[in-house]
Amino acid sequence: MDQGKRDIWLCIAGIVVLSLLAGCPDKPSDGVAVAPVPSPSRQEQKPWEQPGTEVGQEIVGPDGRTLVWVPAGSFRMGSTDDEVDQTLEQMDSELTPEQKKHFHAPRWMLAHELPARTVEMDGFWLGKCEVTNRQYWEFCQQTSRAFPSESDEGDDHPVAQVCWEDARVYCEHYGLSLPTEAQWEYAARGPESRTYPWGDDWDPRKLCWGGNKGPDDASSPVGSFPDGASWCGALDMSGNVYEWCADWYQYDYYAGGPSSNPTGPGSGVKRVLRGGPWNARGQQAFRCPNRNFHDVDYRSAGIGFRCASTIE
Structure with a gap:
């Protein structure tokens, strides 16, 4: 060649x-x-440890139940003076003539919702529904904790008779947390700052409450009221059971709390409850800004919880 x-x-x-x-x-x-080889940090992250892509996106959480994505945004947290006055008038109107002789709704009952303020929130995942009896039973089997003996409704009903510590330990067992009070209210109200999860008008057909309880006079299976969904797709944010939040309760916290991702005071005696229980009759209890609280070891047939996952 x-x-x-x-x-x-x-x-x-x-x-x-x-x-x-x-x-x-x-x-x-x-x-x-x-x-x-993929980046180790990305490879090790679970779906609930990564941001979602759109409001209401659903994934399966570590305990087998659905989480919904609550995107970053801002909302008006709390109530205005006019809203407090209107709610007090509504509460008085629900009293019987005999009750009105001895009682009226005092302003201090709702003053801890004041002042209303704009709060900025990062995105997070939230349980679409409350933790059920079945889920909590499985957790107890894994951890040798005692199942609450008086939480005796059906498997798909929200677990009740759990104290704040029970709720916290459940969430942490699965790498989750209780939602902060601000996260809870943001998921319930959304950027429009709705009065109720579904809108601004009261509708007793969209939740489990004291006016439409079933024949067993108790809670309902979680997710039984899809028309009552919040803007991000979370169900039973009003009614069924009160829900423990991560925060310590402080009466005047709104007056000086941070305006970005507030997590409550650093210490306290009682923990925050949100959502309104099945055995309450006054509609004011089911408003999104309504606040309640109780001792950390308190248990009740009307108290349960749901989980959240904050993106670090």
Whole structure:
């Protein structure tokens, strides 16, 4: 073969070799081919540890139940003076003539909802429904904790008779947390700052409450009122059971609390409750800004919880 043809073939061979090398994985110094490895931090993250992509996006959480994505945004937390006055008038109107002789709704009952303020929130995941008896039973089997003996409704009813510590331990067992009071209210009201999860008008058909309790005079299976869903798709944010929140309760916290991702005071005696229970009759208890609280060891047939996952 003459020199010219030899040069042409060497050139072609070089191109082929370069093409093959371009498609090969990187090789270490010992010549053993290895596939590219994803970033460890991303590889180890669970779906509930990563941001969602759209409001109401659903994923399966670590305890097998659905979490919904609550995107970052702002909302008006609390109530205005006019809203407090209107609610007090509503409460008085629900009293019988005999009750009105001895009682009226004092302003201090709702003053802890004041002042209303704009709060900025980061995105987070929230349980679409409250934790059920079945879920809590499975948790007790895994941890050797005692199941609350008086939480005796059906498997799909919200677990009740759990104190704040019970709720916290359940959430942490699955790598989750209780929602903060601000997270809870934001998920219930949304950027429009609704009075009720479904809107601004009271509708007794959209929740489990004292006016439409079933024949067993108790809670309902979680998710039984889809028309009462909040803006992010969370169900039973009003009614069924009160829900423990992560925060310590402080009467005047709104007056000086931070305006970005508030987490409550640093210490306290009682913990926050939100949502309104199945055995309450006054509609004021089911407003999104309504606040309640109790001792950390308190248990009741009207108190349960749901979980959240805050994105770090």
